[in-house]
Amino acid sequence: MDEELVEREVAAEQAFVDRVYVQLAASAEQAQALAKEGHSRANLGHEGGLVERDAMVFQAARRIAQLDAAHEGLVFGRLDMDPGLDPEPRYVGRIGLRDANRDSLLIDWRAPAAAVFYQATAAEPHAVIRRRVLRCAGATVVGVEDELLDAEALDQSGADLPIVGEGALMAQLSRARDRSMHSIVATIQAEQDKAIRAPGKGVVSISGGPGTGKTVVALHRAAYLLYTDRRRYEGGGVLIVGPSGVFMRYIARVLPSLGETAVALRSLGEVVDGLRATRHDEPAVADVKGSERMAELMRRAARQQAPGSPREFRVFWRDDVIQLDSGKLSATRRQLMSQGRRNRQLPRVTNALLDQMWRQVRGERGRERGREAFNDEMLSNQAFLDFAAAWWPPLDAAEVLGWLREPEFLARVGDGVVSAEEQRLLLKSWGSADLSVEDVPLVDELRYALGDVPARTDDERSLDDSGLLEGGHDLQELFTAADREYAPTGRAWAPPTHSIEDDGFAHVLIDEAQDLTPMQWRMVGRRGRTASWTIVGDPAQSSWPVPAEAAAARAAALEGKEVHEFHLSTNYRNSSEIYAYAAAYAERVGLDADLPTAVRSTGVEPSVRTGVTDVEAATREAVAEIAGQVGGTVGIVVPVARRSEVNSWLASWPEFADDAPSARAAVDSSVTPSGDDRIVVLTGLDTKGLEFDGIVVVRPQEIEDESATGKATLYVVLTRATQLLTTLS
Numbered sequence: 098m099d100e101e102l103v104e105r106e107v108a109a110e111q112a113f114v115d116r117v118y119v120q121l122a123a124s125a126e127q128a129q130a131l132a133k134e135g136h137s138r139a140n141l142g143h144e145g146g147l148v149e150r151d152a153m154v155f156q157a158a159r160r161i162a163q164l165d166a167a168h169e170g171l172v173f174g175r176l177d178m179d180p181g182l183d184p185e186p187r188y189v190g191r192i193g194l195r196d197a198n199r200d201s202l203l204i205d206w207r208a209p210a211a212a213v214f215y216q217a218t219a220a221e222p223h224a225v226i227r228r229r230v231l232r233c234a235g236a237t238v239v240g241v242e243d244e245l246l247d248a249e250a251l252d253q254s255g256a257d258l259p260i261v262g263e264g265a266l267m268a269q270l271s272r273a274r275d276r277s278m279h280s281i282v283a284t285i286q287a288e289q290d291k292a293i294r295a296p297g298k299g300v301v302s303i304s305g306g307p308g309t310g311k312t313v314v315a316l317h318r319a320a321y322l323l324y325t326d327r328r329r330y331e332g333g334g335v336l337i338v339g340p341s342g343v344f345m346r347y348i349a350r351v352l353p354s355l356g357e358t359a360v361a362l363r364s365l366g367e368v369v370d371g372l373r374a375t376r377h378d379e380p381a382v383a384d385v386k387g388s389e390r391m392a393e394l395m396r397r398a399a400r401q402q403a404p405g406s407p408r409e410f411r412v413f414w415r416d417d418v419i420q421l422d423s424g425k426l427s428a429t430r431r432q433l434m435s436q437g438r439r440n441r442q443l444p445r446v447t448n449a450l451l452d453q454m455w456r457q458v459r460g461e462r463g464r465e466r467g468r469e470a471f472n473d474e475m476l477s478n479q480a481f482l483d484f485a486a487a488w489w490p491p492l493d494a495a496e497v498l499g500w501l502r503e504p505e506f507l508a509r510v511g512d513g514v515v516s517a518e519e520q521r522l523l524l525k526s527w528g529s530a531d532l533s534v535e536d537v538p539l540v541d542e543l544r545y546a547l548g549d550v551p552a553r554t555d556d557e558r559s560l561d562d563s564g565l566l567e568g569g570h571d572l573q574e575l576f577t578a579a580d581r582e583y584a585p586t587g588r589a590w591a592p593p594t595h596s597i598e599d600d601g602f603a604h605v606l607i608d609e610a611q612d613l614t615p616m617q618w619r620m621v622g623r624r625g626r627t628a629s630w631t632i633v634g635d636p637a638q639s640s641w642p643v644p645a646e647a648a649a650a651r652a653a654a655l656e657g658k659e660v661h662e663f664h665l666s667t668n669y670r671n672s673s674e675i676y677a678y679a680a681a682y683a684e685r686v687g688l689d690a691d692l693p694t695a696v697r698s699t700g701v702e703p704s705v706r707t708g709v710t711d712v713e714a715a716t717r718e719a720v721a722e723i724a725g726q727v728g729g730t731v732g733i734v735v736p737v738a739r740r741s742e743v744n745s746w747l748a749s750w751p752e753f754a755d756d757a758p759s760a761r762a763a764v765d766s767s768v769t770p771s772g773d774d775r776i777v778v779l780t781g782l783d784t785k786g787l788e789f790d791g792i793v794v795v796r797p798q799e800i801e802d803e804s805a806t807g808k809a810t811l812y813v814v815l816t817r818a819t820q821l822l823t824t825l826s
Contacts, residue, residue, distance in 0.1 A: 102259055102261065103240075103241075103261055106241055106259060106261050107238050107239075107240065107241060110175070110229075110231055110238045110241060111237070111238045113172070113188065114171075114172050114231070114233065114236060114237075114238055115236070116202070117171060117172050117188070117190070117194060117202060117203055118171070118236050120194050120195075120196055120197075120202055120203075121171065121194065123197070124194065170191065170233050170354070171190050171191055171192070171203075171233075171236070172188055172189075172190045172203060172231055172233065173189065173190060173191070173206075173230060173231050173233070174188065174189035174190070174206070174211075174214050174228070174229065174230055174231065175187070175188050175189070175227075175228075175229040175231065176188075176189065176213065176214055176217075176225055176227075176228060176229075177225070177226050177227040177228075177229070177256070177258055178224050178225060178226065179224040179225075179226060179247075179250050179254065180254050180256065182224045183224075187204055187210065187211070187214075188202070188203050188204065189203070189204050189206050189211045189214050190203040190204070190205070190206065191205075191206065191354065191355055191356055192205055192356045193205035193208060205324060206355075207320065207321045207324035207325065208324075212290070212294065213225055214228065215285045215286070215287060215289075215290035215293075216287055216290055217246050218246065218287060219244075219246050219247075222246040222247040222250070224247075224250075225246050225247065226245070226246060226247050226250050226251050226254065226256070226258060227243055227244070227245055227246065227251070227258045227260065228243070228244045228246060229241055229242070229243050229244075229261075230242045230243075241261050242261070243259075243260045243261045244260075245258075245260050285314075285317065286310075286667070288663075288664075288665055288666065288667070289310055289314045289317075289665065291663060292314050292315075292318060292663035292665070293314055293317045293318045293321050294318075294321060295318070295661050295663065296661060297322055297325065297326060297629055298629055298659065299629060299630075299658045299659035299660060299661060300629070300630040300631075300632060300655055300658045300659065300660045300661065301318065301629075301630070301631045301632070301661050301663065302632045302660055302661065302662050302663065303315055303631065303632070303633045303634075303663050303664075303665065304633075304634060304635060304636075304662070304663070304664050304665070304691065305635060305664055305665030305666065305691060305693060306635055306637070306668060306690065306691040306692055306693040307635065307638070307668060307670065307671065307676070307679070307693070307813070307816035308668035308669055308670025308671050308676070308693065308695070308788075308816060309665035309666065309667060309668055309669065309693050310665060310669055310670075311608075311633045311634075311635070311665060312348065312608050312633060312786055313348075313351060314633075314665070315606055315608060315631050315633045316337070316348060316351045316352055316355075316606075317351075317355065318606075318631050319335055319337065319352065319357070319360060319604065319606055319631065320352055320355040320356070320357045322335070322604060322629075323335065323357050323359065323360075324357075329603055330359075330603045330604050331359045332603065333601070333602060333603025333604070333628070334359075334360075334361060334602040334603055334604075335359065335360040335361065335602060335603065335604045335605075335606065336360075336361050336363065336368075336602040336604070336605045336606065336624055336625070336628075337360055337361065337362045337363070337606045337608070338363055338364070338365060338368060338605070338606065338607050338608065338621055339362070339363075339364055339365075339608045339609060339786060340364065340365060340608070340609045340612055340782070340785045340786060341364050341365075341366075341375075341782075341783060341785065342364045342366070342367075342375055343779075343783055343787065344364065344608070344609075344785060344786045344787065345362050345363065345364050347786065347787055348362070348608075348786075349362060361602075364534075365534055365537065365613075365617055366533075366534040366537055367537075368537065368541070368620055368621060368624070369537050369540060369541045369544070369620070370600075372532065372537055372540060374531070374532045374533055374534045374536060374537050375534065376529075376531060376532075376533045376534065377533060377534050377535065377782070378526050378533045378534075378535045378536075379526075380803065380804035380805065381522055382522045382523070382525075382526045382535070383533075383535045383614075384642060384805070385515065385519045385522055385523060386523070386526075386533075386535040386536065386538075386539060386614075386616065387535060387538075387614025387615060387616050387617065387641065388614070388615060388616070388643075388646065389615040389616070389619075389646055389649075389650060390514050390515065391538075391539060391542070391616050392542055392616065392619060393514050394501075394510060394511055394514045394515060395539055395542040395543050395546055396542075396546050397510040397511075397514070398497050398498075398500060398501060398506075398510050398543065398546075399439055399492075399497055399543055399546035399547050400434055400439070400546075401500070401506070401510060402430065402488075403490055403492065403500075404500055404503070404506065406487050406488050406489075406490070407484055407487050407488055408423055408426070409421060409422050409423065409426070410480075410481070410484045410488075412454075412475075412478065412480070412481065414458065414463055414471065414474065414475075415458075415460050415462040415463035415466065416459075416460025416461070416462055416463060417457060417458050417459055417460045417463055419454045419457045419458070420457070421450065421453060421454065421484075425453050426488070428453070429449050429450060429453050432449060433445060433446065433449055433489075437548065438545075438546065438547060438548025438549075439492065439546070439547050439548060440491055440492060440547050440548045440549060440550045440551075441548040441549065441550075441551065442489070443489065443491060443550060443551060444551055446485055446488075446489045447476070447485050450481075450485055450488075451471070451472055451475060454471075454475065455468055455471055458471065491550045492547055493547070494540045494541070494543035494544040494547060495532075495540060497543050497547065498527075498536070498539060498540055498543060501523070501527065502524065502527045502528075504520070504524060507520050507523065507524065508520060535614070535616075537620070538614070538616035538617050538619060538620040539616065541619075541620045541623070542616065542619065542620070544597055545597055545623065548597070549596045549597055549598070597623075600623055600624050601623075601624060601625070601626060601627055601628065602624050602625060602628050603627075603628055603629070604625075604628050604629050604630070604631070605621065605624055605625035605628045605629075605630050605631075606630070606631040606632075606633070607621060607630070607631070607632050607633065607634075608633045608634075608786060609633070609634060609638075609785050609786055610632045610633055610634035610651070611634035611635055611636050611638055611639035611640075611641070611647075612634075612638075612639060612640045612641055612785065613641070613647060613650075613651070614641055614647065614650075615646050615647055615649070615650035616650075618647065618650035618651050618653070618654045619650060619653075619654070621654065622650075622653065622654025622655075625654070629658075630655065630658065632651075635691055636689070636691075637683065637688045637689060637690035637691060637809060637812065638785075638809055638812065638813045639806060639809055640782060640785075640804070640806045640809060640810060641806065642804075642805040642806050665693070666693050666694065667693055667694055667695075667696055668693040668694060668695040668696065669696065669697070670788055670816070670819055671695050671697075671816055671818065671819060672695065672697055672698055672699040672701065672819065672820060673695040673696075673697065673698045674698065674699060674700070674701060674702050674703065675695075675703055675815075675816075675818050675819075675820075675821075675822045676693075676695040676816065677695070678702070678703045678705075678815065678822065679812060679815035679816045680692045682811070682812060682815055683812050686801075686808045686812075687808075688808060688809060688812055690812065699820055701820070701821060703821075703822040703823065703824065704719070704821075704822070704823040704824070705823075705824050705826070706719070706823065706824065706825050706826065707826045708826070709825045709826060712795065712796070712825065713746050715825050716733065716743065716746065716793060716795055716825060717746070717750055719793045719823040719825060720733060720747075720753070720776065720793055721752060721753075722823075723790075723791035723792075723793065723821045723823065724753070724775065724776065724791070726791070726820075726821060727790035727791045727820055727821060728790070729775065729789070729790035729819075730775050730776075730777070730789045730790055730791075731775055731776045731777075731789060731790065731791045731792070731793070732776075732777055732778075732779055732784065732787070732789040732791070732792045732793070732817060732818075733747065733776065733777070733778045733779070733792075733793050733795060734779055734780070734781060734784055734792060734793070734794050734795065734800070734814045734817070735778060735779075735780060735795045735796065735800075736780070736781075736795075736796055736799035736800050736803055737780050737781075737803055738799070738803070739795065739796065739799070740778060740779075740780055743778050743795060744778045747776065747778060753776055780800075781800045781803075781807075781810040781811065781813065781814050782810060784813060784814055784817050785813060787817060788817055788818075788819055789817055789818055789819070790818070790819055790820050790821065791818055791820060791821035791822070791823075792814070792815075792817050792818035792821070792822050792823070793823045793824075793825065794811075794814055794815070794822070794823070794824040794825065795825050796825065796826070797811055797814070797824050797825075797826060798826060800814065
């Protein structure tokens with residue numbers, strides 16, 4: 098290729114990019130000025146000024162964040178159209194910019210005018226003659242890659258449009274991987290673009306085999322939705338759920354790089370506000386906790402009387418001995434529970450007890466005094482108030498889950514739901530003080546079974562015997578008694594600040610959806626009852642052993658929503674040599690795998706080493722060989738039982754001292770290694786959604802054998818490498 102031509106084209110594009118960055122700086126200055134003006138509105142001395150300040154500062158901060166995030170790769174595309182349609186080139190970028198005259202300078206990649214950048218092909222050029230991708234390092238253009246889509250139109254136009262480069266997509270696919278996923282905004286392919294720009298209502302389901310770009314396409318879809326209907330999605334919130342903390346950190350840069358920060362990224366252990374779990378249970382325990390049966394177990398637990406609460410109450414009033422025994426209390430409990438969730442009944446508890454007690458008043462003196470006098474005297478009786486607070490205390494979900502740690506309690510509520518062996522597994526797992534990822538849906542189930550505690554307003558706190566509250570003033574009395582009951586034990590109680598009514602989002606995006614257990618589907622489903630959804634997954638990669646049960650839970654979560662199906666068929670991640678090896682494994686072990694076409698070849702076959710006796714030496718040798726050949730990340734994938742051992746090896750190898758993450762980071766996947774760490778030790782499940790330049794798989798047979806879905810897990814592992822793969826058996 099004529100180097101002079103390339104230099105000339107790069108220089109021409111550099112001149113335009115320089116102009117764009119000048120405008121970017123001017124826009125940032127305008128946003129800063131808006132923020133400054135907003136702060137000055139607080140000095141107006143009235144409430145309207147404060148409202149204006151908050152609105153202006155918010156809008157300015159959002160724009161500043163968007164402009165800051167767009168610096169890297171701001172301009173990436175150019176469209177040269179049929180001159181009869183548009184004589185000027187269209188430049189496409191991460192955000193939209195206008196020049197000083199308010200004319201369009203840069204088109205946001207999500208805008209309708211930019212759609213043809215992704216949709217045009219030689220068969221259907223959509224009036225595009227030449228599509229150009231600009232490769233930039235910061236604000237510097239380092240190369241251009243062209244596609245001629247309509248040669249006939251070029252000849253007819255007589256335009257001078259040289260064709261430069263060998264293909265932007267292949268250059269992107271050959272790039273070394275680092276610790277983060279990057280956007281594909283410059284290289285989105287036509288089948289991916291259709292899923293990104295799908296209708297905003299209902300459910301968009303994106304399926305496809307390994308390496309087809311499902312995750313990054315879904316993230317670009319989230320950015321597209323925020324662009325097209327910002328008020329709805331930013332106001333209602335976008336929830337993105339992934340399998341692990343490692344995965345969420347891996348994808349964390351994608352949306353900010355596209356100018357979007359108004360999203361909630363949560364791993365499955367973080368979906369419930371206030372909880373963060375990173376530890377996984379052993380597969381046998383996880384299978385029990387993930388089953389739909391656990392919903393019934395949690396419902397039963399939430400209906401039980403609190404352990405240690407009083408079982409009876411006696412009081413003498415006028416000529417009668419009034420007794421609340423176990424039978425009467427059980428009847429009262431059933432009555433209250435029939436009216437709704439347990440905590441929501443707190444305002445009704447004292448009245449229900451008083452009703453039960455008043456029915457026992459037979460004496461003439463008591464009847465003459467009447468019900469109102471009876472209520473007044475009981476509500477001033479400290480013993481009765483303490484009993485009511487202790488008999489029906491406000492409960493939180495974690496506390497009720499703790500009840501299940503007691504074998505007798507679990508046996509009683511678990512009868513007919515979980516077997517004796519399953520109870521043993523649950524009790525063993527709950528011996529740990531910290532929650533597991535699999536416990537989080539159980540806590541959420543209990544939250545909804547218990548309901549929120551009704552919060553008292555300032556007006557309600559000041560009410561006396563006016564009877565304006567349901568049941569008279571007993572709500573305040575009961576809350577006061579509850580405060581007294583909890584305070585002596587150091588558990589001062591207050592209604593929670595986060596209500597289950599606040600859990601809903603406008604859009605929910607689930608990645609690695611094939612791994613969600615039925616209980617996790619119930620948990621996530623509650624956050625998306627009125628939402629639109631994007632669901633990403635590949636059934637052949639599932640780690641849940643009962644697909645039919647998960648499918649039913651998924652259907653329940655999405656009930657009533659129209660589903661739009663999109664299938665991705667091209668593997669952009671793996672070399673064809675690596676994917677051929679992984680696909681052959683999937684066919685050999687009987688996985689019903691979706692086998693996409695790998696478009697890139699390196700000429701290097703996977704290295705399969707068998708009969709390995711010195712595992713440490715073989716691992717060290719394999720890692721050194723791969724690390725010496727690739728410029729990006731290297732993953733060492735091991736069985737769960739070997740993770741600590743292999744991590745200690747890595748820490749002791751001096752040649753990798755600068756590459757190896759800390760011991761804790763390799764053992765605890767919730768920690769991100771610092772610095773330029775290239776090498777990390779992971780289990781099979783940890784690799785979900787990730788990719789590396791090279792992978793060393795230690796003892797693949799043990800990974801396959803460690804769970805009922807071990808074959809699918811090993812298939813996932815074999816599809817994580819982009820360039821080099823070594824297995825040590």
